Amino acid sequence: MVTAVLDPSKANKNRLRGSKGEAQAASGLLLFLSSDYKVFNDLLIPFREGTSQIDHVVVSNYGIFAIESKNISGDIYGTVVDQTWTVCKGGSRFTFYNPLRQNAGHIRALMSVTQLPESVFHSLVFFWSDACEFKTPMPENVRQMGLCEYIRSKRKYLLSNGDVKSAISTINAARLKSNRANLEAHVATLKQRFPR
Numbered sequence: 044m045v046t047a048v049l050d051p052s053k054a055n056k057n058r059l060r061g062s063k064g065e066a067q068a069a070s071g072l073l074l075f076l077s078s079d080y081k082v083f084n085d086l087l088i089p090f091r092e093g094t095s096q097i098d099h100v101v102v103s104n105y106g107i108f109a110i111e112s113k114n115i116s117g118d119i120y121g122t123v124v125d126q127t128w129t130v131c132k133g134g135s136r137f138t139f140y141n142p143l144r145q146n147a148g149h150i151r152a153l154m155s156v157t158q159l160p161e162s163v164f165h166s167l168v169f170f171w172s173d174a175c176e177f178k179t180p181m182p183e184n185v186r187q188m189g190l191c192e193y194i195r196s197k198r199k200y201l202l203s204n205g206d207v208k209s210a211i212s213t214i215n216a217a218r219l220k221s222n223r224a225n226l227e228a229h230v231a232t233l234k235q236r237f238p239r
Contacts, residue, residue: 075191076191076195080102080103080194081101081102081207081211082099083097083214083218084098084099085097085099085221086098087221088153088156090152095148097110098111101194102211104201104203104204105199105201105202106163107159107210108164108197109149109150109153109164109167110146110167110190111166111168111169112171113142113170113172114170114172115139115172115175116130116172116173117130117132117175117176118130118131118132118178119175119177119179120178120179121141121179123141123182125141126140127140128141128142143168146166146167146168149166150164150166156217157209157214158213159210163201163202165184167186168184168186169186170186170187171187175187
């Protein structure tokens with residue numbers, strides 16, 4: 044059996060492989076969410092000594108949703124507390140960083156930028172591949188279907204209209220361009236934080 048490890052320092056390779064799933068996620072969010080929701084795609088924001096790259100962020104009166112999208116096929120094993128999750132496919136096996144932990148970092152970055160409390164944020168992990176299957180029980184916020192339905196199911200007002208406008212404005216102001224230089228700097232800081 045072949046074993047490989049996917050770590051954040053391989054962001055460029057993973058970014059290319061995941062771009063199809065991320066594009067699908069962006070299309071789904073834009074098509075099926077009403078104007079009550081502001082969608083940011085491929086958000087790169089400053090955080091601590093580097094940056095945080097978040098696939099999708101949705102801002103609404105019902106809170107701010109940080110969405111990590113994955114385009115991985117195979118049998119997926121993992122729990123909320125595991126450092127890494129495992130994918131088995133065709134006799135091969137590889138691990139990848141727990142996307143719930145990854146998204147917790149994204150939420151900390153958004154909290155830092157917006158100065159909003161953790162209680163107004165929702166973490167959501169979405170697997171796009173039809174060829175993946177969860178082999179261990181997953182929490183409600185790790186999904187293969189019903190991305191927009193999950194977002195729309197949150198109906199408790201967490202942010203006022205003023206809070207929403209302020210969060211959108213603050214995120215727009217903090218957002219870095221997703222150009223080559225910024226992405227290379229992002230990957231470099233990931234390599235420093237997660238050495239092989």
